[in-house]
Amino acid sequence: MAKWLAKTEPSECSIDDFTNKPDKAIVWEGVRNYQARNFLRDMKTGDEIFIYHSSCKYIGVAGIVKVAREAYPDPAQFDETSPYFDGKSAKDNPRWSAVDMVFVSKFPQIITLDQLRSMPELEYLALVQKGSRLSVMPVSDAEWKAIKSLQ
DNA sequence: GCCAACGTTGGC
DNA sequence: GCCAACGTTGGC
Numbered sequence: 001m002a003k004w005l006a007k008t009e010p011s012e013c014s015i016d017d018f019t020n021k022p023d024k025a026i027v028w029e030g031v032r033n034y035q036a037r038n039f040l041r042d043m044k045t046g047d048e049i050f051i052y053h054s055s056c057k058y059i060g061v062a063g064i065v066k067v068a069r070e071a072y073p074d075p076a077q078f079d080e081t082s083p084y085f086d087g088k089s090a091k092d093n094p095r096w097s098a099v100d101m102v103f104v105s106k107f108p109q110i111i112t113l114d115q116l117r118s119m120p121e122l123e124y125l126a127l128v129q130k131g132s133r134l135s136v137m138p139v140s141d142a143e144w145k146a147i148k149s150l151q
Numbered sequence: 152g153c154c155a156a157c158g159t160t161g162g163c
Numbered sequence: 164g165c166c167a168a169c170g171t172t173g174g175c
Binding site for chain 1: 155156157158
Binding site: 007009054055059113131132133135 | 174
């Protein structure tokens with residue numbers, strides 16, 4: 001089973017939104033980057049995903065969720081009141097996808113960027129590349145193990 | 152708040 | 164197809 005990492009601003013959606021409702025799936029919407037979207041579309045039910053908190057006080061990997069529903073048209077792209085509305089997306093050929101995710105675990109402490117950078121196994125992970133803005137990325141088994149070992 | 156790095160847009 | 168201009172991301 002493939003493994004992934006997804007970035008989120010905790011003010012938008014944090015690991016605590018999952019822990020607050022551990023049995024409820026959360027719609028992962030608003031991805032507006034083609035490379036990230038394509039990775040979303042590759043996700044399979046049950047795939048596990050690291051949740052990374054960005055642009056906040058405590059930056060780093062906060063926990064794990066898993067795919068509850070595979071990619072479907074992101075409803076936000078057709079919602080004119082949504083900041084993710086995309087007037088160029090056609091109903092019969094939706095441009096953007098969403099998946100549903102459910103809670104798996106929350107780390108007792110955030111795994112910091114410094115910790116991630118200290119791991120040679122993570123040298124090629126897009127997350128730690130300078131200037132990388134990719135918000136959804138695949139994680140190899142070796143990388144997954146390395147990140148989990150930092151807990 | 153700053154600013155470097157990035158992805159997208161649009162004129163040509 | 165090129166590339167400058169622009170808006171956004173995201174760590175600091």
